[in-house]
Amino acid sequence: xxxxxxxxxxxxxxxxxxxxxxxxxxxxxxxxVIDSTYLPYFFIPSAKLEDFLAKCKEHNLQIEHFERLxxxxxxxxxxxxxxxxxxxxxxxxVDSFSADLPLRAHYxxxxxxxxxxxxxxxxxxxxxxxxxxxxxxSTERIECVDAQLQDPNIVAFDFETASARGYPxxxxxxxxxxxxxxxxxxxxxxxKRFEKAPDYxxxxxxxxxxxxxxxxxxxxxxxxxxxxxxxxxFDFPYLLARAxxxxxxxxxxxxxxxxxxxxxxxxxxxxxxxxxxxxFVRNILGLDMDQYKLDAVSKRxxxxxKRAILTAKRINEMWSVGLPEELALLAEYNLVDAELACExxxxxxxxxxxxxxxxxxxxxxxNSATYGTLVEWFIIKxxxxxxxxxxxxxxxxxxxxxxxxGGLVVEPEPGLFRPILAFDFRSLYPTIIASHNISPExxxxxxxxQQRGFSVEELGLWFCTKNEGLIPQVVKDLIDRRKRINDxxxxxxxxxxxxxxxMARQHALKxxxxxxxxxxxxxxxxxxxxxxxxxxxxxxxxxxxxxxxEAEKFGFKVLYGDTDxxxxxxxxxxxxxxxxxxxxxxxxxxPMELEYKSSYLAGLFFGKKSGAGGxxxxxxxxxxxxxxxxxGLEAIRGDWSAIAKKTQREILHIILSENDxxxxxxxxxxxxxxxxxxxxxxxxxxxxxxxxxALSSYAIISPRVAAAKLAEEKGYGTGRRAxxxxxxxxGTGKISDRVALAEDSTPEDxxxxxxxxxxxxxxxxxxxxxxxxxxxxxxGGQTTIQGY
DNA sequence: TATCCCTACGATGTCG
DNA sequence: CGACATCGTAGG
Numbered sequence: 177x178x179x180x181x182x183x184x185x186x187x188x189x190x191x192x193x194x195x196x197x198x199x200x201x202x203x204x205x206x207x208x209v210i211d212s213t214y215l216p217y218f219f220i221p222s223a224k225l226e227d228f229l230a231k232c233k234e235h236n237l238q239i240e241h242f243e244r245l246x247x248x249x250x251x252x253x254x255x256x257x258x259x260x261x262x263x264x265x266x267x268x269x270v271d272s273f274s275a276d277l278p279l280r281a282h283y284x285x286x287x288x289x290x291x292x293x294x295x296x297x298x299x300x301x302x303x304x305x306x307x308x309x310x311x312x313x314s315t316e317r318i319e320c321v322d323a324q325l326q327d328p329n330i331v332a333f334d335f336e337t338a339s340a341r342g343y344p345x346x347x348x349x350x351x352x353x354x355x356x357x358x359x360x361x362x363x364x365x366x367x368k369r370f371e372k373a374p375d376y377x378x379x380x381x382x383x384x385x386x387x388x389x390x391x392x393x394x395x396x397x398x399x400x401x402x403x404x405x406x407x408x409x410f411d412f413p414y415l416l417a418r419a420x421x422x423x424x425x426x427x428x429x430x431x432x433x434x435x436x437x438x439x440x441x442x443x444x445x446x447x448x449x450x451x452x453x454x455x456f457v458r459n460i461l462g463l464d465m466d467q468y469k470l471d472a473v474s475k476r477x478x479x480x481x482k483r484a485i486l487t488a489k490r491i492n493e494m495w496s497v498g499l500p501e502e503l504a505l506l507a508e509y510n511l512v513d514a515e516l517a518c519e520x521x522x523x524x525x526x527x528x529x530x531x532x533x534x535x536x537x538x539x540x541x542x543n544s545a546t547y548g549t550l551v552e553w554f555i556i557k558x559x560x561x562x563x564x565x566x567x568x569x570x571x572x573x574x575x576x577x578x579x580x581x582g583g584l585v586v587e588p589e590p591g592l593f594r595p596i597l598a599f600d601f602r603s604l605y606p607t608i609i610a611s612h613n614i615s616p617e618x619x620x621x622x623x624x625x626q627q628r629g630f631s632v633e634e635l636g637l638w639f640c641t642k643n644e645g646l647i648p649q650v651v652k653d654l655i656d657r658r659k660r661i662n663d664x665x666x667x668x669x670x671x672x673x674x675x676x677x678x679m680a681r682q683h684a685l686k687x688x689x690x691x692x693x694x695x696x697x698x699x700x701x702x703x704x705x706x707x708x709x710x711x712x713x714x715x716x717x718x719x720x721x722x723x724x725x726e727a728e729k730f731g732f733k734v735l736y737g738d739t740d741x742x743x744x745x746x747x748x749x750x751x752x753x754x755x756x757x758x759x760x761x762x763x764x765x766x767p768m769e770l771e772y773k774s775s776y777l778a779g780l781f782f783g784k785k786s787g788a789g790g791x792x793x794x795x796x797x798x799x800x801x802x803x804x805x806x807x808g809l810e811a812i813r814g815d816w817s818a819i820a821k822k823t824q825r826e827i828l829h830i831i832l833s834e835n836d837x838x839x840x841x842x843x844x845x846x847x848x849x850x851x852x853x854x855x856x857x858x859x860x861x862x863x864x865x866x867x868x869x870a871l872s873s874y875a876i877i878s879p880r881v882a883a884a885k886l887a888e889e890k891g892y893g894t895g896r897r898a899x900x901x902x903x904x905x906x907g908t909g910k911i912s913d914r915v916a917l918a919e920d921s922t923p924e925d926x927x928x929x930x931x932x933x934x935x936x937x938x939x940x941x942x943x944x945x946x947x948x949x950x951x952x953x954x955x956g957g958q959t960t961i962q963g964y
Numbered sequence: 965t966a967t968c969c970c971t972a973c974g975a976t977g978t979c980g
Numbered sequence: 981c982g983a984c985a986t987c988g989t990a991g992g
Binding site for chain 2: 439440459545546547548549551566567568569572579580581582583584585605690691692693694695696697698699700701709713738739784785786791792793794808810815875876877878879910911912934938
């Protein structure tokens with residue numbers, strides 16, 4: 177039977193039959209749309225064609241057909257043979273193009289499909305026994321309409337396990353609770369019955385029942401998006417391990433295949449859009465967070481966290497004791513985790529959907545993408561040429577060894593200044609690319625030659641002034657679109673429904689534009705170009721120097737500058753920001769633009785710790801609304817004790833806002849006295865330590881390494897990036913020999929001298945030094961360390 | 965297979 | 981004790 181289907185696509189799978197798109201019809205039926213005509217292709221140099229074909233024949237690799245297109249030949253293979261063909265070319269040392277693109281992503285990208293945006297397909301209905309969907313058709317043509325599904329059904333889930341040890345082991349420890357949450361559905365499954373259970377609790381007979389009921393429920397409530405927090409690393413692998421124990425018959429995938437864990441541990445659920453939202457939070461959104469625990473991330477993005485924090489030990493205790501009110505608490509705890517995951521997903525979904533549309537990838541890929549992936553596919557989508565292969569490991573190694581100069585940083589004069597004006601370039605590097613047509617194919621063109629092209633003399637490079645390159649074209653598009661959105665945003669009320677959506681769109685464009693410039697210099701890039709990368713930064717330095725020169729001519733004293741922005745102090749009354757912008761922007765080539773960022777009541781630039789002069793990338797500002805903005809200082813670092821951070825912040829506020837150094841000193845004195853009297857709570861003394869590598873690989877045993885060793889001895893998972901809170905104990909010898917885990921310590925243990933000299937005073941002495949304030953007086957001359 | 969780039973600071977350990 | 985290496989974190 178011939179059917180015309182309108183459906184919202186959610187997922188894509190590739191197998192020997194071709195490509196299958198999955199989705200929901202407008203009346204919410206599950207559909208599979210098979211494109212059996214799909215024949216992927218790749219390119220090799222025409223000169224190698226004969227050889228390649230001969231060798232393919234030898235090894236029984238079937239080339240469906242091929243065409244010669246000048247220098248390159250285009251070869252078509254069945255989807256299932258694509259990976260072989262790519263590996264084959266690589267082994268033969270033949271340069272291939274478009275051969276190593278993952279087919280799921282490439283098909284989606286090339287067809288311009290957008291997740292949850294209506295697609296139309298006409299074709300014959302097919303019966304496939306294994307498919308757990310309502311309708312299957314086979315089609316030759318898929319057409320996208322832009323209408324996006326409003327209010328998709330987002331379903332979040334979360335498991336709790338009970339383990340007597342620190343970390344649950346799927347061999348030993350059961351799943352005790354499973355929560356499923358969406359806007360109008362909530363359920364917690366558990367196999368230990370208790371009285372007066374909340375109405376969302378459903379009792380099952382065993383863990384095995386729990387697993388089956390969980391999967392069945394997920395199938396029945398038809399999620400457009402299925403989401404977990406940390407689910408790629410914990411919940412799903414755990415579920416798989418436990419389900420295997422019971423030979424569970426229930427399957428989540430719509431094509432009835434088993435769930436598979438991919439190369440980067442990411443899991444593909446066939447059918448709905450499934451992703452682990454923590455990946456997006458970590459990779460794209462939250463580059464500046466210490467840790468990405470659900471609680472911390474929720475607080476930051478949603479303004480609310482968990483209602484309670486339960487340790488694994490406590491959960492185990494509550495479960496084994498089994499008091500009804502405590503089991504009810506566990507159920508609630510479980511549900512809240514799923515609820516937060518669901519709300520996080522709702523919150524970031526607009527940005528993810530925008531990126532998906534802009535870049536042309538399934539939402540699953542967007543969610544787990546890094547900046548590199550986003551940019552790569554954005555270029556692929558816009559490129560009409562064959563796509564260069566990913567570099568080999570050897571090539572990446574070579575590329576990494578070559579580095580180039582980056583942005584210019586101007587050393588500040590240390591001290592307090594007021595007031596301060598701040599200017600910065602709007603998207604410096606992207607606008608340089610657009611202004612000067614920076615792209616590999618426009619570099620050192622013969623049509624212009626050095627004389628007529630735009631020249632970067634110091635590098636001996638020039639860029640075409642006649643034909644626009646691919647990268648400048650797409651960057652311009654990004655810049656224009658973002659500017660249009662920002663203009664609308666300016667006139668939109670923040671409470672308007674459209675505001676957050678515009679904001680999301682604007683963010684998506686910003687992310688891609690910002691990463692694009694770095695992508696030229698990225699060793700793993702398909703479009704790597706060393707000279708383009710260094711031309712961009714060289715021009716960046718040229719323009720910030722121009723701005724500095726003009727600012728000084730205009731009547732500003734330039735206090736500090738870093739890469740794309742400057743801080744100045746007006747030297748004469750008429751030297752106002754607006755007039756300066758008019759002058760400088762008339763000199764700058766479009767779309768380059770200097771913007772006035774803000775004015776600050778005061779700014780303190782720190783002196784270098786050793787040697788004279790000011791420290792770069794370390795300063796404090798006071799906004800006109802009396803808020804502190806701190807950059808580079810201990811107070812905003814993740815590896816300092818709370819007491820040092822708090823004290824630094826408080827003292828800066830007293831000095832910048834109240835201009836009262838004596839008051840600041842008095843405050844410092846109370847902190848030091850409290851320290852001496854062991855009145856500081858342990859939580860304020862704990863120093864968070866984290867390692868980026870495996871514990872065994874360290875040549876130097878720093879305090880944080882020592883702390884990680886202690887944590888490991890106690891059986892904690894000290895995986896890379898795990899945070900271990902430690903304190904420094906009283907004693908003699910190296911600091912790293914005096915490390916203790918914070919959780920094993922009491923306020924009696926901490927070393928008063930270390931916390932005084934190495935934490936609190938280290939964080940504040942440069943502030944007092946700027947006012948020639950003698951801290952010795954304050955301490956009663958008891959210091960053993962020089963230099964304060 | 966690595967996860968975007970370069971610039972910069974400071975803490976601590978190691979070694980001569 | 982000073983110079984240098986190792987390491988993590990931050991700015992833009």
